[in-house]
Amino acid sequence: MGAPLEIADLKKMAKRRVPKLFFDYADSGSYTESTYRANESDFAKVKLRQRVLVDMTNRSLATTMIGQDVSMPVALAPTGLTGMQFADGEMLAAKAAEEFGIPFTLSTMSICSIEDVASVTTKPFWFQLYVMRDRDFVLNLIERAKAAKCSALVLTADLQILGQRHKDIRNGLSAPPKLTPRHLMQMAMCPRWCWHMLQTERRTFRNIHGHVKNVTDLSSLNVWTNEQFDPQLSWKDVEWIKERWGGKLIIKGILDAEDAVLAAQSGADAIVVSNHGGRQLDGALSTISMLPRIVDAVGDRIEVHLDGGIRSGQDVLKAVALGAKGTFIGRPFLYGLGAMGKPGVTKALEIIRREMDVTMALCGKREIGQIDGSIIAENPFAA
Secondary structure (H helix, E strand, O other): OOOOOOHHHHHHHHHHHOOHHHHHHHOOOOOOOHHHHHHHHHHHHOEEOOOOOOOOOOOEOOEEEOOEEEOOOEEEOOOOOHHHOOOOHHHHHHHHHHHHOOOEEEOOOOOOOHHHHHHHOOOOOEEEEOOEOOHHHHHHHHHHHHHOOOOEEEEEOOOOOOOOOHHHHHHOOOOOOOOOHHHHHHHHOOHHHHHHHHOOOOOOOOOOOOOOOOOOOHHHHHHHHHHHEOOOOOHHHHHHHHHHHOOEEEEEEEOOHHHHHHHHHOOOOEEEEOOHHHOOOOOOOOHHHHHHHHHHHHOOOOEEEEEOOOOOHHHHHHHHHOOOOEEEEOHHHHHHHHHHOHHHHHHHHHHHHHHHHHHHHHOOOOEHHHOOHHHEEEOOOOO
8 A cells, every 4th residue: 555645544454553442432323323424424515616716826725713823724632532542542632633733632531641741842732621529530531631721612412422332332441451351352453552561551541540539440440430411410510510620611412503692702712513433323414514504503603613524624624614614524534543553543634634725725715714605516514
């Protein structure tokens, strides 16, 4: 196989190089995975308007997301177990994002801790917060994010209970993996992955382990984690978190116009139109299909971003044309990470940037600020 030319190439490489249980974790949805598939396929239903004989010189993708300068309207999404796609994965991805000039968002359920990522970066990154029943731990996470000088808190709103992902159950997923004969065989087939994983001590949830009372080993960590997602989470908790955080707040997991209005009223700085990558409510609408309705409801009151299904620079451009101020990518950078480590993350970003740049030119635009509905020829999801 030659040099990767598209995100699909990185996906194929990652599938060969990452043990099955961890590749499947990244590349799966809940139940029948219908929403996971729709997130990606619905982008193809939005058609672009080709323009010709237009000056295409001096193009720029630079813009801002929540007031922060970015080289293109893309952030790396918070993804759990990133450090199991490649050793020290969160640290490597954060460095790649910083060098590229875009935000990196660290998940609460990361393998590398807040402090680990802060130790290898020179600019502020974003931190994603899951609200647990243990509010002391939540406060501890917020204070640690402040100490690391994180410039935004991304509150995930759509994981009060965990959607069932059949692949994870069948694979016996855990971090670190249980050394069963099946898992050992999978790892033996990925010697490069094993070699790098042996070079690090980061193989469990380091934002949690060592920071929670009575969590001393893998067994107690798993029990604690499974009990901690809070089904009582409500908009009152958003007020509580905003007050204690005191900085830029993004609410991720909005998929309904009514919830978008409530988010705007909450005082958040931005929302992310997201269905958790199709990993929660199977049968929910895709994010790109809901974006126009949500932008129509709140786009003049709060910054709107989009997450889910993006596999190309064209997808990013379509989201921006339909009203998103920025986008988040998860699986594309995970494929790059699993395929090639830090250079793979950079390659994924280069692919998306190149596709955005060429597509913008062929739509007759030179700046990302000029991208709007005028580049759309056909949109079945219009508000």
